[in-house]
Amino acid sequence: MEMSGELALETENLRKVFRNGWSAREVVAVDEISLKVKRGTTFGLLGPNGAGKTTFVKMVLSSCHATAGVARIFGKDSRLPEARRPIGYLPENHRFPTYFTGAGMLDFYAALSGVSAASRRTLIPELFERVGLDRQWMDVRIGKFSKGMLQRVGLAQALIHQPEMLILDEPSDGVDPVGRRQIRDVLRTLESGGVTIFLNSHLLEEVEMFCSEVAIINKGRVALQGRVADLTAGKGFRLVASRNGTRRELHVGTQAEANRAIDELRREEFEVESMQATASRLEDVFIQVVEKR
Amino acid sequence: MTTVALIVDTFREAMARKIFWGLFGLSALMILFFLFLMRIDVVEGAVATITLFGNERTTRADVNVDELIRQVHSSIAGFLYTFGMFLAVFASAGLIPSVLEPGRIELILSKPVSRWQILLGRFAGNILVVAANITFLVVGVWLIFGWKTGVWTTAFLVTIPATIILFFSLLSIVAWAGVLWESTAVSTMIPVVVMILSPVLAQNRIAERLLSSQWSRDVWNTLYYALPKVFDTGRMTLNYVQGKPAGDWMPLWSSALFGIVILGWSLWIFEKRDF
Numbered sequence: 027m028e029m030s031g032e033l034a035l036e037t038e039n040l041r042k043v044f045r046n047g048w049s050a051r052e053v054v055a056v057d058e059i060s061l062k063v064k065r066g067t068t069f070g071l072l073g074p075n076g077a078g079k080t081t082f083v084k085m086v087l088s089s090c091h092a093t094a095g096v097a098r099i100f101g102k103d104s105r106l107p108e109a110r111r112p113i114g115y116l117p118e119n120h121r122f123p124t125y126f127t128g129a130g131m132l133d134f135y136a137a138l139s140g141v142s143a144a145s146r147r148t149l150i151p152e153l154f155e156r157v158g159l160d161r162q163w164m165d166v167r168i169g170k171f172s173k174g175m176l177q178r179v180g181l182a183q184a185l186i187h188q189p190e191m192l193i194l195d196e197p198s199d200g201v202d203p204v205g206r207r208q209i210r211d212v213l214r215t216l217e218s219g220g221v222t223i224f225l226n227s228h229l230l231e232e233v234e235m236f237c238s239e240v241a242i243i244n245k246g247r248v249a250l251q252g253r254v255a256d257l258t259a260g261k262g263f264r265l266v267a268s269r270n271g272t273r274r275e276l277h278v279g280t281q282a283e284a285n286r287a288i289d290e291l292r293r294e295e296f297e298v299e300s301m302q303a304t305a306s307r308l309e310d311v312f313i314q315v316v317e318k319r
Numbered sequence: 320m321t322t323v324a325l326i327v328d329t330f331r332e333a334m335a336r337k338i339f340w341g342l343f344g345l346s347a348l349m350i351l352f353f354l355f356l357m358r359i360d361v362v363e364g365a366v367a368t369i370t371l372f373g374n375e376r377t378t379r380a381d382v383n384v385d386e387l388i389r390q391v392h393s394s395i396a397g398f399l400y401t402f403g404m405f406l407a408v409f410a411s412a413g414l415i416p417s418v419l420e421p422g423r424i425e426l427i428l429s430k431p432v433s434r435w436q437i438l439l440g441r442f443a444g445n446i447l448v449v450a451a452n453i454t455f456l457v458v459g460v461w462l463i464f465g466w467k468t469g470v471w472t473t474a475f476l477v478t479i480p481a482t483i484i485l486f487f488s489l490l491s492i493v494a495w496a497g498v499l500w501e502s503t504a505v506s507t508m509i510p511v512v513v514m515i516l517s518p519v520l521a522q523n524r525i526a527e528r529l530l531s532s533q534w535s536r537d538v539w540n541t542l543y544y545a546l547p548k549v550f551d552t553g554r555m556t557l558n559y560v561q562g563k564p565a566g567d568w569m570p571l572w573s574s575a576l577f578g579i580v581i582l583g584w585s586l587w588i589f590e591k592r593d594f
Binding site for chain 1: 431
């Protein structure tokens, strides 16, 4: 049993039912989701459109009230403002007020997170550089920023109070490949520093590359949860060999195992017909899970 | 610190939308008009000549300077209760719904800030934007006339708290409509309707005589006593500024009470809402 202190995020039977006031029709957006995210892990939340991912994140952050269940952040009820202090959040369709300059925006959100004025003055230029933005953009109104630049400055606002947990909704949306790598590098540095990263992304490759654990939600429920390494364990090599009309097919995990298997087959006078690298990618797992339901 | 940040943010948005500067410019224009284009010569406590746009007018010998200043002051106060309130509501009605826009509110709510702090911070910022301009105009005019005529009647300064209280009650409607519908248009329309209704509802004594059914009289009186009394507060303050008996202060305190109740209701709605 995990101690609550070891868990960055814990939800217990979190449920959200939206009711249409006029027709009294009910839509279950999130159906009793229980998740545990350990401190220091990189966790990916996956699911098709309308699966309930965003509603789940909004309930965790208390911008949407749960119909039932509870969410805890580092052991504290997430409805308490204080529980949200260690969180840095970058929403998907963010709309930063265009009257802010880059630095002004960071200053505002840092003040809301309780960062002192003196710290803000030193942190803001540092963060601009850290997310790959030139300092000259600090005094430019963010109405002039490109989509990719807005993502970067959005990431900077999520980092400004040195959070213990980052919740990122499509962080590399609209960012060019170089920018994506820069963002990934920033996140890797944070991960190595023990920051818990909760990634909500449609980019399965990105999640596979970056996250150690994932949960796939579909129709408001957790359809599959586990370590990425375990879920993609089918990755390896397929060997096909034959001897006097007898066909034999082998699956091995690594190249070394494949070579050993070939040696064995040759000793037994099998003819190796083919050797193919096989890949059970997260995408395959995702599609299987979503289509099965 | 968070409340201050929210208030400063409201000021920043008001400046970016030219709301603050628009109101400030209008107030400055009025002050400059009285400062440079209007000259009053006083001889032995009476107004001898008034020069307007360079045209000199000799007044009757019995025009008392104190009375003239009270008249000017009450005109300014009257302007504030009519056009001033309309302008303030039109200009600032968008400041509360704007913070509730999708993509903006979620980020603010993710910070360690209570919901009531967010709404109150915005509300207070909005009040301060308008209060700063009202104070600038009233104090500016008061100083200019005091300096030009030597008459320092303080009754005019009562216009500052009275108009701010009235704006507070109207802004509570803006906040209420804002958290309910997130629409600037609706948030503007409802207080404007209340302002337009105010002089009509203020005729409640006449209505009591004219309306045939008790039910309709009750509806009229309920609306009159419940809603902010823009017309009556204006009349009461004008009387006070002119040195006449102000009468009952009920219009002012009942408008303030309305504002407190509606603001409380808005906070409750905001607390319960999903974004």
